[in-house]
Amino acid sequence: MQLESLSCNNCGAPVEVTPTTNYLTCAHCGSRLAVKRTETAHYTEVLDRLQARVDQVDDELEDLRAENELLRLDQDWEEERKQYMVRTKDGSLVEPSMSGVTGSLIGLGAIVAAFIWFSTGSFSSSFSGLFFLLIVAAIGFSIYSIISEWTKYQEYKAAEAAYYARRDAALSRRSRKN
């Protein structure tokens, strides 16, 4: 029987077919092939069913990769966000928030109000220099806290936004083919 040499349509490896061969499996890549014969050419074609299966496995693999990436992003963020945590008065660690900044602003307002009241009221005559220094120090410390809390809050928000952007990108890679 005469053998004809064709090439696998999937990997290009040579395959031998007889004139009656309609289907064969490529010994090199394992693809199921159909032998197509036209008047001008003989060639092989990867069977659609198999190709669809390969595509499906590719999709599943890509989904798995995306799932892994999501998991890694979440774990990285859990680590990263720890450096932004602030300690509350009761000792627990929380993420920086605007309410923390607002609280410090109210504290500053109270100190300033007390200062104005003391310096203009009947106490002003007995207002000692040490007390004045303490109040100025308290105001200075309060302003410093507000600035550092605000900065930390901004840094945290920026890092959080970057994390969400990375997560969205990973999510869109996963859902692209679904």
Ligand SMILES: [Zn+2]
């Ligand atoms: Zn092949």
